[in-house]
Amino acid sequence: MAKRIRIYCDGVEAVAALHEDAAPVTVARLLAALPIEQTLRHLRWGGDAGYIMVSRLADSSQPLENPVTFYPPGTIGFRREHGEIAICYGQAQARSHVQMVGWACNLATLETNAGALLEKIHATRSEGGKPIRFVREE
Amino acid sequence: MAERTGSGQRPKSIELVVSGVSARVVLWEDLAPKAIAALVESLPVDAALQHCKWSGQACFAEISLAPAALESPVTSIYPGVLAIRPPDAPGARAELLIAYGDAEYRTPEGRRYVAPVGELEPGSEALLHALARTAKTGETTLRLKLATEAS
Numbered sequence: 001m002a003k004r005i006r007i008y009c010d011g012v013e014a015v016a017a018l019h020e021d022a023a024p025v026t027v028a029r030l031l032a033a034l035p036i037e038q039t040l041r042h043l044r045w046g047g048d049a050g051y052i053m054v055s056r057l058a059d060s061s062q063p064l065e066n067p068v069t070f071y072p073p074g075t076i077g078f079r080r081e082h083g084e085i086a087i088c089y090g091q092a093q094a095r096s097h098v099q100m101v102g103w104a105c106n107l108a109t110l111e112t113n114a115g116a117l118l119e120k121i122h123a124t125r126s127e128g129g130k131p132i133r134f135v136r137e138e
Numbered sequence: 139m140a141e142r143t144g145s146g147q148r149p150k151s152i153e154l155v156v157s158g159v160s161a162r163v164v165l166w167e168d169l170a171p172k173a174i175a176a177l178v179e180s181l182p183v184d185a186a187l188q189h190c191k192w193s194g195q196a197c198f199a200e201i202s203l204a205p206a207a208l209e210s211p212v213t214s215i216y217p218g219v220l221a222i223r224p225p226d227a228p229g230a231r232a233e234l235l236i237a238y239g240d241a242e243y244r245t246p247e248g249r250r251y252v253a254p255v256g257e258l259e260p261g262s263e264a265l266l267h268a269l270a271r272t273a274k275t276g277e278t279t280l281r282l283k284l285a286t287e288a289s
């Protein structure tokens with residue numbers, strides 16, 4: 001059975017399944033870092049997604065597992081070089097000011113209440129940052 | 139960049155207000171005369187201003203301008219520079235972009251071009267900060283109007 005995380009954002013809860021088989025190192029590091037609580041903000045270079053930066057997870061030497069450049073909606077991507085966790089609600093890609101095509105780990109996929117959470121993430125564009133919390137789902 | 143026309147004439151300028159913070163913009167009529175004429179004709183402009191989601195450290199507003207050819211096309215938008223992406227079809231809206239840091243006009247498909255139309259006058263840091271804040275606080279308001287002689 002897949003390991004899961006629960007995400008709380010501005011009054012909404014959702015659960016995501018972690019892709020442990022495809023990204024064992026990344027998933028293990030994320031689970032060890034939980035709980036994570038930050039302000040979610042909208043991406044500035046990569047399109048339709050919200051992100052947080054977790055500096056203690058930044059490690060460029062970590063293997064790039066389950067790589068994607070485009071994030072499908074409902075996907076949670078992780079960029080090892082920044083410790084960036086991004087939740088995609090539309091069309092998004094791992095980009096930066098120096099990279100038109102970057103790579104991220106496809107870390108997890110939303111399973112429950114995805115629509116409500118993605119609406120909150122979309123709203124960061126017009127409403128600004130929102131508190132978000134990631135915990136392990138027991 | 140106060141004198142770009144080389145004609146001895148005073149450059150045309152407009153006033154930009156973001157979240158209540160005001161600054162003057164010197165227009166680059168030598169680079170984008172048609173876009174600037176259309177912009178000035180449309181003043182005053184009140185619009186919602188949002189942070190860019192593909193183009194980096196810049197904000198944009200959709201404004202009503204007639205379709206026009208792209209003048210002096212560039213992709214990079216330097217801090218303090220205003221640029222216009224003309225509408226590409228009748229009925230479509232133009233994008234007005236203002237950079238506060240590293241920015242490049244991009245879409246999901248890749249880099250695209252804009253016309254540089256002007257630059258904030260030196261000393262406009264408060265307005266740059268107002269632009270940067272939108273990454274944290276969300277949408278705000280933009281007002282463009284002709285600059286008054288006294289200001």
